[in-house]
Amino acid sequence: MSTTTTEAPPGILIPSLPNDVALQCLARVPRQYHPVLAAVSKPIRSLLSSPELFAARSSLNSTESLLYLTIRSLYGKPKGWFTVYGRRSNTNDDNKSNIIVAPVPGVPKDRLDWSDCAAVGSKIYVVGGINCVSYSTKVWIFDCRFHTWERGPGMPTVRSQAAKTVVLDSKIYVIGCWTEKKSWVLVFDTVARSWETLPSPKLGVYNERVVGCTIRGGKVCVWLEREEIRFDPATETWEVFESGVRPGFHWTAQMCEVNGVLYCADEDTRTIRGLNERNGIWKELKLVNNRGLPNRFRDPCMVNVGGRLVIMGLGYPRDEIFTSELELWCAEIEVKMDRDGDLLGEVLWSKLVFSMSSLLVDMEPLFYTCLPVSF
Template sequence: MSKKRAGEEVSKRFQKCHGLIPGLPSELAIECMIRVPYKFQTAMKSVCTSWCNLLSDSSFSRERMRCGKAELLLCLVQPLTPPKPNAVEEGEKKELLQQQPRVSVTPRFGLSVYNATMSTWNRVAFPEQQIPLFCECVAVQASGKVLLIGGWDPVTLQPVKDVYVLELAGEGSGRRWRKGASMKEPRSFFACALVGSTKIYVAGGHDDQKNALRSAEVYDVVRDEWLSLPPMTEGRDECHGFAMGPKIAHLDLDMKGPCSAHLTELGFCVLSGYGTESQGRFRSDGEVYDPATNTWSRVENVWPFHDTSPRGRITGDIRGSSSKLWCFVDSKLQWETEDDSGKWKLDLESVKLPVTGSLVYGGGYGGDAVVMIGGGVMMKTATEESVGKWSSIDDIPFGFSTLPFSHASIYV
């Protein structure tokens, strides 16, 4: 038992549930159940109504996190690889391939999950065999949800406005995918980020004619509805989105904690991207949406790598007096910039990649940074301490080694 009575919040909500485990008080029974690995929770819900109600309550997930028993999942939207041939068939397949010309085939995408706590890889079943190509993956920790947003239809290869929701914790956990409310318009390769605990912002991307979009909208996870936002000043295709905190202009020295305004007034930054007529030439500026004023402001000199997409190259932290970003590139740089309203400040630092000349994908990973390297290697580095000192995590098994398009991490 911890010094603070373990399971206190959960036991208050389920104090009438006697006999969770025969012969044990409810507090101890909850302590035992919190320690069961996540992969067994779906089966546990079928034991009895009390167990199902307990494991489906959001307080159960929060208690797992408080006790340090939650498992970190890294969700990856990535192209699927063909099945590995066995030794008997391998020779026959090589001979067949030599006789037939190579044909370009549209890739199939899936949602892969790496359990960092258990060091296991799995692929999540999807009702339509494959998820939309190039869709955005967003995790909502507060409600235990993973969402797939937009992308391309696997058959028509046209942008879609679909939203798919998978509940990993809470009342709906263990159920199949469900359709969420659709976006106002179809889009792909757009900026997307969770801002706060319940709002997902999207902006930019391109339409079915490959025109860069200026439009933006916000999704309320609780209400399952989309609202349109004012458009950006520029169309931005292949842009990157993230939440950011405002610059603290005045800090009371008597305060013992962070500025309360910083914790509540978060903005949505859309970084770089390119216009319709300048495909592949990434902009150096960005735009920040302020929910408090319902307006956009421009931030200059934020992305100096004109030949490199910011997607899969950035992770960040919104704590402190500004938003700290780490950029995974082959050079060592450090720079700061502010938007033209003076409210938002970006502090950027490049982190030299562990390899050069290889395809990589990087992003956030439970407070640290992680990169996947073409060839099946995953490495991580701490973004607060020992920045740039990479260490190997695990060898990636066959079938999961392709570089992802988008990712999200969540504790369960």
């Protein structure tokens, strides 16, 4: 005797419409409205994180960039991973209600401070870090399409945390590690899901701080305290180069290129500056409106989201002269260069995402980053 299992019919997505037609309708809805759709019904909520919806959106060429935030610290309120829904293009609209910061579900309980993140395709890779008192080789992979986490292939044994990660041709370059093989850069091939080590440019590089790194001209460019070096994947060789970035310029380790201008943060003045490589001149990014942002950012991280500059950083409350609080802000800025070569920024939206005691931040670091993911 044989038995058959009858699957329960799928829930109705939209009354009076066949589910295949409803799927095509819902696949056209921008992601900024997905939190609202999720509250409509259980079938729609399940659909929003299903392979069927992703396949339908891909066939319709409806790929969008979504911004993901991570916030971690040793003290303070519980934090985690968040998705930013909604991006306003009308700069005259002061209504912030369409900017939603929603928590990411199912984040692993593994606590890794000083880890770094990289986005490749629709996935975010969380690499290394410090677990209690030891350096970790763990890799976690988050699939933004389906809100699922998995353990990835671990890194080779490391003796320090990564200074920064950059992505080139689906490969993640983990820069600043010191492994037992004396390798300074590890490379993770996200397609082959395997690790390899790069030859170090020189022995003394282990003692130099990485003050910036990015991908330019198909090469991995790294700025050290005293010189600039870059790796050419085509020839698998390192070389010294000059970019116009003057030695002694006090950056954070975060860099970002938008519309041909290289942006970085000046640690001394706590301002954002951009380098126009055509004339080698640094200019401060001037905000023509601030929409409640702090006057100065502290330790900002920056990413390019569709040709716009997204900044996430700490600042003191604007309306308080004496305060022990620090606020963590995220903002999207339209950047452009005027006829005089000055850099101007138009804040499209800004959002206060977290606040805590400045004393705690000084005693125990606050770890945060922002990543654009297209899917």
